[in-house]
Amino acid sequence: MRRSLILGVGSALPERVMTNEDISKIVDTTDDWIVERTGIRQRRIACEGETTRSLGAAAARAALAHASVDAAEVDLVIVATSTPDRTFPATATQIQSDLGITRGAAFDVQAVCSGFVYALTTADALMRAGQSNCALVIGSETFSRILDWNDRGTCVLFGDGAGAVVLKAGEGKGTVADRGILASRIRADGRYADKLYVDGGPSTTGTVGHLRMEGREVFKHAVTNISSVMEETIEASGLKPSEIDWFVPHQANRRILEGTAKKLGISEDKIVITLDRHGNTSAASVPLALDAAWKDGRIKPGQLVLMEAMGGGFTWGAVLARL
């Protein structure tokens, strides 16, 4: 059976660190409130010249180096982002060009915070269908550029960054002992579009707009949606939650990711948490967390990793892979 193997991971973060203390000089908030309600202590903010494209290309280069794969082998580039450099062309085509790749396909996926899970699922499907042999899946965002820096309910939550993985086609026996992506599920329910959205766009206002969120409403749906899609994904693979080695969740809120892990009976020491350092980096948060735990030696080859995310739309999903 054809499988998509995850061979390497990489990330890139802007130089500039913004602490909760720094934010408390911009809006009426405190370090205590942000830490207690979210777990976030600091985030990175892109400076002039740092963009979704530049961060995404840097993360992709790091992932290729980690996987010992040459850019010339890549025949598919997917970028998950809601903050592209331009409305079009897709940021993926620009990163493809930055890496000197001139063949195959390149496109963006827009599923907000679930973007990386959507992109990974899409790349896996194309790879298993024989349309790609080597793919770069990138999550890259500069949410600082769509935040309303007067709205304390949202501007304290997000940060900028990028993460990427390299996938290569391989053969497996079709069992859970195979390496590669074992199962994934993606979901959407557009009735909730007005709970988390950007109030601008090319076809409506002709502007970029600002992020708007009813935080408490999103929170309410997050734990339920994420746990159900995680359960479905694990069940589809034939494994049990207790067999998962590492839980690599979207980094939106510490209370959400601990709540979902608890619901599935995944113990706290298996959760990879980076939101204290990165904040919520939307589509970049899962690959940024995967990079942190793989590079510091916690995640080892052969282990089972469960990734999940939920975001605007609403969209949500999960991917289970053996590294």
Ligand code: UT7
């Ligand atoms: O990645 C996409 C998915 N996004 C998410 O998953 C985000 C989900 N939502 C959340 O993480 C949480 O709802 C938040 C962290 C956004 C907010 O936490 P909360 O516990 O739901 O707080 P709240 O919105 O109910 O606000 C509680 C109080 C309010 O004051 P009153 O009305 O009780 O007097 C807010 O005005 O906290 C106030 N508040 C703040 N205070 C200090 C809101 N933002 C701040 C702030 N600093 N930054």
